[in-house]
Structures are given as C-alpha cells and as structure tokens.
Amino acid sequence: MNHPPSQQDWYRFVRILLLTLGIGFTVAGIIFFFAYNWDALPKLAKLSITGGLLIATTLLSLRPQFDPLIRNILLTASAALVAVLFAVYGQIYQTGANAYDFFLAWTVFISIWVLAANFPPLWVLYLLLINTTILLYADQVANHWSDKLVFTILFLVNLVALIVSKVLLKAGKTIPTWFTNLVALAAISFSTLGIIIGIFGNKEFDFWLLVLLAALAYATGIWYGFKQHSLFYLSIIPLSLIILITTWILRISDDSGGFLLASFFIIGSATVTIKYLLDLQKKWAHEQHGN
Template identity: 45%
Template sequence: MDNIQREDIESIARQTSLSQETLTRALKERVYPDANSWRKFLTLLFLVLGIGFSLAGIIFFFAYNWADLHKFVKIGIIELLVIALTALTFLPKINTQSRQIILTGSAVLVGVLFAVFGQIYQTGANAYDFFLGWTIFVTLWVCFSNFAPMWLLYMILLNTTLILYCQQVTGWPSLLMYGILYLGNGAVFVLAKMRQAPAYFIHTVGLAALTFATIGMISGIISFEKEYFSVFAPLVILTYLVGLWHGVQTKSTFYLSAVPFSLIIIISTFLLEMSNDEWMLLLIGIFIIISVTLVVRNLIQLAKKQSS
C-alpha cells in the first residue's frame, strides 16, 4: 500500500462514506509532501543547479580565456576537476542520490576534457571519434551508478555517435541508419519498461524511438529505398498497432498521443508525395485539423474518465 496515489484516495472517498477530516488526513499522510520531503527536494534541486551552473561556467571560462592559457594548464584544470568531483562521491557523509548527481557532472566534464584535448592538438579526427571516446570512458560510471539521468546522457552519446559514424564513415543509406536507431532505442524502451525505470526516462527514450521511426518513414516515402523500406515500414506499423493497443488497455496518454501524432505526420508526408498541387495541400490541411482535433478530444475524454 506504499504506492497509493491521490486518485486512489479520492476514488475510495467517492465510493465510501469517508468524512472530509479523514480524507484530508489521508492526503496529508500519503500524498502531500511534508517538511522533510521539501528539504530533500530543495537540497537536490540546489545541488543540480550548482553543478549545472558550475559546468557551464567551466565551459565559458575556457572559451573566454582560451588564448591566454597554456595547453598544459587547460588540460590540467579539467583533469583536476574530474578527479575532485569523482573523489567527492567516495565521502561517506554524501547520500547515494547526491553521489549519482555529482558523478553525472563528472561524466559531463569527461566530454569537456576530450573537447579541450582535441582543440589543443588539432587531432583532425571525425566528430564521431569525440563522442565515441566520451561514451567509452563513462560506460563504467553509467553501469555502476544505475542513475536514470546518467543513462539518459549515455543514450544521447550513443545515438550521436552512431549518427555521426553513419554520416562520416560508412555512408549507409539513411533508412538503414534510422532503422538501427529506432530498434536500438525501442529495445532500451522495452528494457526500461520491464525494469520499471522512472517514467520520464521511459517516455524520453520512447519519444526518441518514435522520432527515428517517423523520420525513417518520411525518408522512405520520399526516397523510397525499396530494399529497406519493405522491411522498415511493416515493422513500424506493427509497433504502432501494439503501442495503440497497449495505450487503450492501460489508458496511457503517452501512447495515445505520441503514436497518433507520428501517424499524422507520416500520412501527411505520403499525401504530399502523391501530389503537391493546391488541392492536395488543402486536403492535407483539412486532414491535419480534423485528425489533431480528434486526438485532442479523445485525450480530454480520457482525462475526464480518469478523474471521475
């Protein structure tokens, strides 16, 4: 019973004869944050803001004083900061969540270190090398910290590395690249869902998978790479059907909003590819207005049912 939400308490109150006093006490005990909860929230908020502004300050410091600093000073400052932040995580008085936030800041500084090193020595490497090195050198921290924001940073690095690698090295067809990104992010989405990761992480990765699926479908419709599109399109359609079915079963606004909006974009692209005369543009405009209205209407009705 530790996962009781406000909606559960209000539903029980409507179906029973709970007094207003009992309802208020239950909300205070189970839902409303107390002084200790606010203290923890503000501590984490100020810690995140402090580390974030410090990282921004470090980056702007190097940008402004770049010409006046010796190369060893530049690298040495970053290395000392990485070591200092990492060493802070071993202090016994720091709680687990604070350690994870500090380690995330240290992982960002690793990227700054690679950027400074590459700028000093003008390595001439492709951009994907920078993100690949950054990804490799924070992998252990990501695995051992098991912290959702750090995993989110890791996913951004992986996606960026793969995109730049495909563009700068392999020359793969765009649809193949989007297919790999779609499947990779989709697999992480399923794993995160199974492991009951935080909702914001699940939704962010899910949106990334939907974005790559949408862009891939648009690319396939426009270029019509038959070899890949004949596999990519059915896979995306099947996934969307499963997503809509799951959204209806669980009454999840995420699935029932993200998937339909993606379908609207894909269908509009298909119609535009068929013809781009004024009548088709008018038809597409009417289709977008009607479909978006229906989606929003269904979401409002779902929200009303959940609150009733």
C-alpha cells in the same frame, strides 16, 4: 488518478533543480574558462586543471556522507568533465580525430559509471551520446548508408532501450515514468522522420523494413497503452500516424487541393483523437473511483 504535488514534492523538486543548475553552471563555467584563457594557459596547466577537477568531482561522488542524489548528480558532472578533458587533449595535440571518435570515446569511458550509478539523467546523457555517435559515424564514415537506414538504426537503439527499461520496471526496478516516456518519444520521432524521408524518396528495402518495424512497435504501443491505461502512448502514436498520413497526402498531391485535403485531415483526425482520449480518460477515472 494522479494527485497534485504536495509541499514536500515541491521542496524536493526545487532542491534538485537548484542543485542541478548549480553543478551545470559550474561545468559550463569551466568550459568557458578554457575557451577564454586558452592561449594564456600552458599545456600542463590545461591538462592538470581539467584532470584535477575530474578526479575531485569523482571522489566527491564516492563519499558516503553525501545524499545519494547529490552523489549521482556529481557523477553526472564528472561524466561531462570527461568530454572536457578529451576536448582539451584533442585541441592541444591536434589529434585530427573525427567528431564521432570524440563522442564514441566519451560514451565508452563513462559506461562503467552509468551502469554503476543507474541514475536516469545519466542514462539520458548516455543514450544521447550513443545516438550522436551513430549520426556522426553515418555522416563522416558510412557515407553509403541511406538516411532511412540511419533512422532505422536510431529507432531500434531507442526501442531496445525502451523495452529493456520496461522489463526492468516489471522486475521491480525503480525507473521514473518521464525516462521511459522520453525514450519512447525519441524512438517514435526517429521512425517518423525516417518514414517521411522514405515517402518523398525511393521505396527501397530499408524503407519497408522501417515501416514494418514501426508498424509492429506502434501496434505494441497501442496495446500497452490500453493495458496500462497510459494516455501518453495513445497520444504520441496517433500523432505520428497523423504526420505520416499528412505527408503521404502531400506526396501524391502537392497542389492546392492536396494542401486543402491535408488541412482538413489534420483538423478532423486531431479532433477525433483528442475527443476519444478525453472520453477514455473519463472512463478510466470512473473505473478507478468505482473500484
């Protein structure tokens, strides 16, 4: 069973929160500084200030005198400043690049930092950039891609990230639970959205491919949830299934009867799922205390 956080845990949480907010507000202040004084600053000053801050933040993150957590947070701030530098450069010289080019370059240029730091919040930023790049590429370049194909790709990207994190965790690497849960939630969200679009659209190959991949992933997730006594996977997967079945009910019957049936299904399925999960939690707690 999980124990309530101790005073030391709260102290560490508040310390990290305040430090993160301080650095985050500093980066935001730099962005607003350029936005407000853009016309008044010469080109050289714009690039020098941004580049100087980026170099200074990166060098501070390399100082061994600092706590490793502080160094990683500073490196995350440096990763954000890379985007500021690219944005300033693009605005000065009007490169005319697509939005996906900006996010792709941002992703590529911080890849070494992400791998070297192995800092979960920085990995979250990295995955967010990858997902954003794919979405913008599909919107601006690959216009022939269907929405179902795009969500299938996003689902696979996050699913692979989840599998890799689980393998590393099993190999002894320290990976926080919140990170794997966040990646799993992103993967299931993309699969759910893609299947919903397919239910209301054409049932083409990419739709059935997504359904097949999602079915395999969901079955594996249910198995993993029972094996590891993880209520998280046993909660989000049934939630996704409830949403998909409700969508299918509304698709085949969009009149008042369909809405009534969907309402009853949501209430009934949610009640049964919650009751089962509560009983399962009590059973696992009893087994743990018995051991």
